[in-house]
Amino acid sequence: MKALDYVAEVSTVPIGDILIKYPLAVDYLANMRLDRIDESKTLPEILENVDEDILEEFGFDREKVILHFCEFLEAFSQKPDFIETISSITILGGRDKAGNHEMIELTITPGEVVSIVGPTGSGKSRLLEDIECLAQRDTPTERQILINGSVPDFNKRFSTGGKLVAQLSQNMNFVMDLSVQEFLEMHAKSRMISEPSMVVEKCFEVANSLAGEKFTLDTKVTQLSGGQSRSLMIADTALLSSSPIILIDELENAGVDRREAVKILVGNEKIVLMSTHDPLLALRADKRIVIKNGGVAKVIETTEEEELTLRKIEAIDSVLLDIRNQLRGGGFVAKESIPEFQEK
Amino acid sequence: MTSHPFIDVNSMRLITVAGPPSSGKTSVILKTIAALGLSEGSVGVVKFDSLTSFDYQRYNEQKIPNHTAFAGKICPDHHFVTNVEGAVKWGIRKGFSILVTESAGLCNRCSPHVNGILSICVIDNLSGINTPRKIGPMLKHADIIVVTKGDIVSQAEREVFAFNIREVNASATVLFVNGITGQGAFMLARYWQDATDIQTLRDRKLRFTMPAAICSYCTGQTLIGENYQMGMLKRVEFDDA
Numbered sequence: 001m002k003a004l005d006y007v008a009e010v011s012t013v014p015i016g017d018i019l020i021k022y023p024l025a026v027d028y029l030a031n032m033r034l035d036r037i038d039e040s041k042t043l044p045e046i047l048e049n050v051d052e053d054i055l056e057e058f059g060f061d062r063e064k065v066i067l068h069f070c071e072f073l074e075a076f077s078q079k080p081d082f083i084e085t086i087s088s089i090t091i092l093g094g095r096d097k098a099g100n101h102e103m104i105e106l107t108i109t110p111g112e113v114v115s116i117v118g119p120t121g122s123g124k125s126r127l128l129e130d131i132e133c134l135a136q137r138d139t140p141t142e143r144q145i146l147i148n149g150s151v152p153d154f155n156k157r158f159s160t161g162g163k164l165v166a167q168l169s170q171n172m173n174f175v176m177d178l179s180v181q182e183f184l185e186m187h188a189k190s191r192m193i194s195e196p197s198m199v200v201e202k203c204f205e206v207a208n209s210l211a212g213e214k215f216t217l218d219t220k221v222t223q224l225s226g227g228q229s230r231s232l233m234i235a236d237t238a239l240l241s242s243s244p245i246i247l248i249d250e251l252e253n254a255g256v257d258r259r260e261a262v263k264i265l266v267g268n269e270k271i272v273l274m275s276t277h278d279p280l281l282a283l284r285a286d287k288r289i290v291i292k293n294g295g296v297a298k299v300i301e302t303t304e305e306e307e308l309t310l311r312k313i314e315a316i317d318s319v320l321l322d323i324r325n326q327l328r329g330g331g332f333v334a335k336e337s338i339p340e341f342q343e344k
Numbered sequence: 345m346t347s348h349p350f351i352d353v354n355s356m357r358l359i360t361v362a363g364p365p366s367s368g369k370t371s372v373i374l375k376t377i378a379a380l381g382l383s384e385g386s387v388g389v390v391k392f393d394s395l396t397s398f399d400y401q402r403y404n405e406q407k408i409p410n411h412t413a414f415a416g417k418i419c420p421d422h423h424f425v426t427n428v429e430g431a432v433k434w435g436i437r438k439g440f441s442i443l444v445t446e447s448a449g450l451c452n453r454c455s456p457h458v459n460g461i462l463s464i465c466v467i468d469n470l471s472g473i474n475t476p477r478k479i480g481p482m483l484k485h486a487d488i489i490v491v492t493k494g495d496i497v498s499q500a501e502r503e504v505f506a507f508n509i510r511e512v513n514a515s516a517t518v519l520f521v522n523g524i525t526g527q528g529a530f531m532l533a534r535y536w537q538d539a540t541d542i543q544t545l546r547d548r549k550l551r552f553t554m555p556a557a558i559c560s561y562c563t564g565q566t567l568i569g570e571n572y573q574m575g576m577l578k579r580v581e582f583d584d585a
Contacts, residue, residue, distance in 0.1 A: 024511070027477075027511050028511070030477075031477050031511065031512060056553075057453075059481060059484075059485075059552050059553065071514060071515075072511070072514055074514075075510065075514035075515075076510075076511075076514070125525070125527075129525075129527050132527070132528075133528070133530050133531055138530075139530060166499045167494075167495075167499060168499060169495065171495060171496055172495070172496060172497060172498050172499075173496060173497060173498070174497070174498055174501065175469070175470055175496075175497050175501060176473055176501060176504075183500070186473075186504055187500040187503060187504055189507075190503055190504045190506075190507035190508075191503075229498075233498045233499065233500070236498070236499070236500045237499050237500075240500065241499055241500070241503065242503075243499075
């Protein structure tokens with residue numbers, strides 16, 4: 001339906017029924033300061049009784065309000081998921097800081113995890129950025145990103161409005177003054193999910209399963225600990241974000257089950273790229289991109305031997321986790337609780 | 345000065361950038377100019393402000409030609425519209441290929457956006473979830489809404505914020521730009537490149553009316569009380585119920 005098609009509906013149907021059919025219309029009316037209205041009347045009838053000066057403050061006359069309202073209904077009646085399914089992204093190499101060609105062509109599919117490793121300042125974030133803006137040999141690195149094996153058309157590249165890529169980083173915080181439940185409901189509303197209670201409940205459960213310490217639905221998001229916040233962000237990104245690609249900039253934070261976190265993200269058919277210094281995460285990925293001097297130096301596929309190494313690292317990690325829990329519980333850490341390591 | 349043979353030296357692209365104080369306008373402009381990669385001196389900035397501004401230092405550091413105009417006792421919105429045509433003439437004389445006007449100090453009632461001229465509104469993620477609904481014409485009539493400081497809030501808050509923007513201005517493009525690293529500025533630069541080439545602003549129309557003024561306080565009255573009030577006034581009726 002086009003905006004004009006809504007005009008007939010809006011002109012004949014009482015606003016109360018419109019609000020039931022298009023729940024978001026409440027926000028539109030509130031934004032126009034039309035909040036205490038007789039719901040048995042139609043919008044044109046209501047506007048008849050509104051002072052023209054008030055409408056003028058918003059830059060409208062009565063007719064324009066109706067048209068604008070219909071445009072609003074049109075915009076929010078579109079299918080929320082207009083981003084087509086992404087079956088792969090491909091990174092074609094550009095140049096490093098010295099101008100040398102990067103010899104890579106790497107295709108990543110949903111469910112795959114790729115880690116990005118390299119010294120600080122080597123260009124890990126730049127690679128994530130190239131992916132975010134779907135670089136077409138027009139960024140400083142001259143890399144090219146393909147979607148589903150072909151060049152994304154210009155309009156798509158610019159119209160997705162940051163919806164292609166979700167980002168998670170260590171520096172992110174919650175700033176809204178809402179409880180966990182209100183927060184998740186608000187996010188679900190913005191995704192236009194009609195039955196939010198189920199997904200909110202699921203998100204909450206997953207977040208709590210990742211967090212070292214449990215929290216409740218009525219905890220304020222701003223009062224969550226670092227680990228709890230990170231857990232909620234991961235669960236929310238996996239289950240409520242529309243973006244098919246997730247870029248993670250560091251995830252090493254105490255109080256989050258990182259192994260589970262990666263599993264949950266991948267399990268929801270996301271493409272996951274994470275820049276990390278953490279051996280546990282780097283080796284958990286299917287592949288790792290090594291960045292040196294602004295360019296991709298190589299792509300390493302995690303070998304079977306490395307998977308065995310990973311298990312050892314995980315064992316060490318869980319020993320540390322145990323010790324942390326003992327200390328937090330006020331316990332005494334016995335020397336025997338730590339396995340013997342060869343001293344250097 | 346190097347100029348492209350096909351580009352009319354008497355014309356230039358104009359971009360109006362507006363936004364609340366400290367939302368990151370200057371940082372966004374600086375990063376976008378860097379992303380444009382044009383030769384030095386081909387992009388100029390006019391900063392419209394109320395009383396003081398320190399942004400010229402940042403433009404000077406980056407060797408970007410700039411001019412600051414203070415509204416002083418004049419309403420900043422009226423001051424903007426009175427002088428923007430002069431700014432365009434200055435930019436053309438200077439041979440810029442792009443001129444950016446940065447306006448701060450405008451009240452949320454107003455917007456500097458002009459029909460046919462690429463209009464940008466900059467707001468930041470930290471400013472509160474309902475801010476997009478409160479800003480008014482500056483946001484409602486913009487072509488592109490740039491959201492800054494997204495690197496320090498959660499993905500969910502970015503998505504909800506963008507949603508609230510869309511509720512107010514469904515037709516605008518929403519871009520996330522990081523004013524510190526410049527992430528996202530590349531996309532904004534692409535829009536700047538496609539902005540309309542103009543020779544003058546004369547006879548173009550503002551997208552939204554300026555505030556109605558001329559009351560006694562406009563002309564310097566400072567005393568409070570009905571006896572001192574004249575001209576265009578709007579009185580609130582306080583309910584006793």
